[in-house]
Amino acid sequence: MKLLMAANWKMYKTLAEAQRTLQELSAAIPAVPADRECAIFAPFTALSACSEVLPRGFLLGGQNCYPQLEGAYTGEISVAMLKDCGCSFVLAGHSERRSIFGESDKLVGEKTAFALQNGLRVILCVGETLAEREDGQLQGVIERQLRIGLDGVESVQAEDISIAYEPVWAIGTGRVAGPEEILEAHTFVRACLIKRFPLIGAEIRILYGGSVKADNVKSIIGLDNVNGVLVGGASLHAESFSKIALA
Numbered sequence: 300m301k302l303l304m305a306a307n308w309k310m311y312k313t314l315a316e317a318q319r320t321l322q323e324l325s326a327a328i329p330a331v332p333a334d335r336e337c338a339i340f341a342p343f344t345a346l347s348a349c350s351e352v353l354p355r356g357f358l359l360g361g362q363n364c365y366p367q368l369e370g371a372y373t374g375e376i377s378v379a380m381l382k383d384c385g386c387s388f389v390l391a392g393h394s395e396r397r398s399i400f401g402e403s404d405k406l407v408g409e410k411t412a413f414a415l416q417n418g419l420r421v422i423l424c425v426g427e428t429l430a431e432r433e434d435g436q437l438q439g440v441i442e443r444q445l446r447i448g449l450d451g452v453e454s455v456q457a458e459d460i461s462i463a464y465e466p467v468w469a470i471g472t473g474r475v476a477g478p479e480e481i482l483e484a485h486t487f488v489r490a491c492l493i494k495r496f497p498l499i500g501a502e503i504r505i506l507y508g509g510s511v512k513a514d515n516v517k518s519i520i521g522l523d524n525v526n527g528v529l530v531g532g533a534s535l536h537a538e539s540f541s542k543i544a545l546a
């Protein structure tokens with residue numbers, strides 16, 4: 300299975316900044332190694348411009364979409380619009396969407412199924428808050444987010460869906476989960492995936508996200524059941540993301 304090294308730019312970068320970062324990444328990464336895929340999740344406004352200067356072999360993704368073909372949904376972005384801008388991927392259920400914008404497990408599941416049915420590959424994000432972890436709910440939260448998040452997904456190719464395990468307490472905090480914590484969660488995600496998809500569950504990628512940096516990525520991707528990373532802060536600069544992508 301190929302690794303997936305993904306950059307989530309969140310609400311950062313104007314057009315000029317986005318294009319400059321991609322040009323710097325192109326210079327640093329003339330070719331993506333054969334054992335991995337690299338994807339950039341840029342803000343909507345920069346997607347089209349990014350598609351023009353995407354480093355060779357990189358893929359482009361949106362950070363969100365709405366699960367309807369089109370319609371009166373002010374402020375939302377459709378799957379067709381993302382594809383039109385050169386996207387092959389979309390994120391679903393990032394913890395910032397869940398906590399700041401109130402996205403429910405059900406809506407995340409609708410987005411996941413709809414985007415897959417309409418030809419985008421999806422990274423479905425799951426993860427517990429610190430309070431949930433301290434309350435012993437790690438497995439309960441992940442199981443529920445996966446069960447409802449994958450509810451409408453019927454037949455799917457393993458390479459079209461990835462799960463990102465992102466403990467909320469490790470996102471943007473500089474506090475990376477330790478190897479035992481990552482192993483425990485990823486082993487549990489793997490078991491849930493095999494239960495849900497007996498034929499392909501072992502082939503679905505599970506990414507880790509939360510304060511991944513150039514100096515910790517190698518040890519993280521060396522762990523069992525870690526098949527890539529979803530990187531926020533350290534993906535904003537070509538210097539650090541190129542080191543991560545090539546780790």
Ligand code: PGA
Binds near residue numbers: 465529
């Ligand atoms: P971070 O963000 O790398 O800045 O912790 C990760 C994410 O939100 O996907």
